[in-house]
Amino acid sequence: xxxxxxxxxxxxxxxxxxxxxxxxxxxxxxxxxxxxxxxxxxxxxxxxxxxxxxxxxxxxxxxxxxxxxxxxxxxxxxxxxxxxxxxxxxxxxxxxxxxxxxxxxxxxxxxxxxxxxxxxxxxxxxxxxxxxxx
Numbered sequence: 001x002x003x004x005x006x007x008x009x010x011x012x013x014x015x016x017x018x019x020x021x022x023x024x025x026x027x028x029x030x031x032x033x034x035x036x037x038x039x040x041x042x043x044x045x046x047x048x049x050x051x052x053x054x055x056x057x058x059x060x061x062x063x064x065x066x067x068x069x070x071x072x073x074x075x076x077x078x079x080x081x082x083x084x085x086x087x088x089x090x091x092x093x094x095x096x097x098x099x100x101x102x103x104x105x106x107x108x109x110x111x112x113x114x115x116x117x118x119x120x121x122x123x124x125x126x127x128x129x130x131x132x133x134x
Contacts, residue, residue: 003081006049006058013051022048026059034105036113036130041067042078057084071129 002010016025022045027037029050044062051057059082066077099118105127106112114124 002047002058002060003083005056005083006060006081009051009054009056009058010049011051012053013049013056015047015049017047019043019045022046022059025050029057034107034110035103036105036127038130039103039113040078040082042082055085058082069129072125 016022023042025048026040026042026045029048030037030039040059042059042061042065044065045059046062047058047060049056049058061078061080061082064077064079066075068075101116101118103113103115105114111127112124113127113130114122116122
């Protein structure tokens with residue numbers, strides 16, 4: 001079930017349904033905003049939406065999903081609803097301790113991705129650790 005936030009951005013949004021097309025559209029969107037293609041390795045995605053006017057993006061999946069990023073030795077959990085306004089992401093937690101609040105790649109250093117959490121912790125990694133299929 002989509003939240004009120006998703007519903008408030010649905011009008012005028014590009015919406016896709018079914019896992020295969022949703023995975024493809026998620027990767028395309030990550031590429032478009034300059035983030036690693038494997039940042040959201042979610043399964044059973046039911047819907048992906050993007051409201052170009054507001055910049056709001058959402059992904060809905062059937063159930064929570066965890067993914068182990070082996071190169072980081074960290075497990076990341078993805079809620080049934082993941083939302084973003086390019087810089088702000090909700091519904092993603094790192095090892096059930098910290099919520100992800102910002103992910104970015106500097107134009108001057110496109111081989112590094114920086115992740116900020118709700119506690120103020122920040123870490124920079126090689127983009128390759130978030131490669132598609134990692």
